Amino acid sequence: MRGWFVAAASVATLISAAPALAQSRIGVADRPAPTPTDAPSYVDEAFAADAFEVASSRLALSRSRSPAVRALAQHVIDDAAMTTNALLAAAEEANVPPPASASGDNVKGAMLDALTQTSGRDFDDTYIAQQRRIHQEQLALHQRFAADGDSDILRDYAVDTAARAADQLDAVNDLRR
Helix, strand or coil, X not given: XXXXXXXXXXHHHHHCCHHHHCCCCCCHHHCCCCCCCCHHHHHHXXXXXXXXXXXXXXXXXXXXXXXXXXXXXXXXXXXXXXXXXXXXXXXXXXXXXXXXXXXXXXXXXXXXXXXXXXXXXXXXXXXXXXXXXXXXXXXXXHHHXXXXXXXXXXXXXXXHHHHHHHHHHHHHHHHHC
């Protein structure tokens, strides 16, 4: 368990290498994230999404001047830490190997790369749009695994986390208004 906690604590450090994964920015960000139903793939995807949320939100805390965006970013970081720890505990209980990497796929790398290249109002708009997208994808991921996943333990986690993803998506959408 301790090794998994160390992995969770280093999520932001690991994801910082994600821009190198962005091989092509054209079309990559437009593909939807997969929604796996096998436990190892689900754990990897959920872990990578949390890692992206943390990395992008840490950028928002350091670069945004909007109190509302900064408050959302802190909420996202806090929630992602909680869901990551719960995911790792559930995966260990279900005898699923720890996530292979926090970097995720090329889409998340391209999104983080795009965010790092913006500033000011463009940064806030990009951050909000990305949070909307990642939370929509997270919601679909958790709902799909809750319905069709191959691990009872992780299906229970997915049910709880889908509710959190829906709440966060509401918070992101409220910020836009």
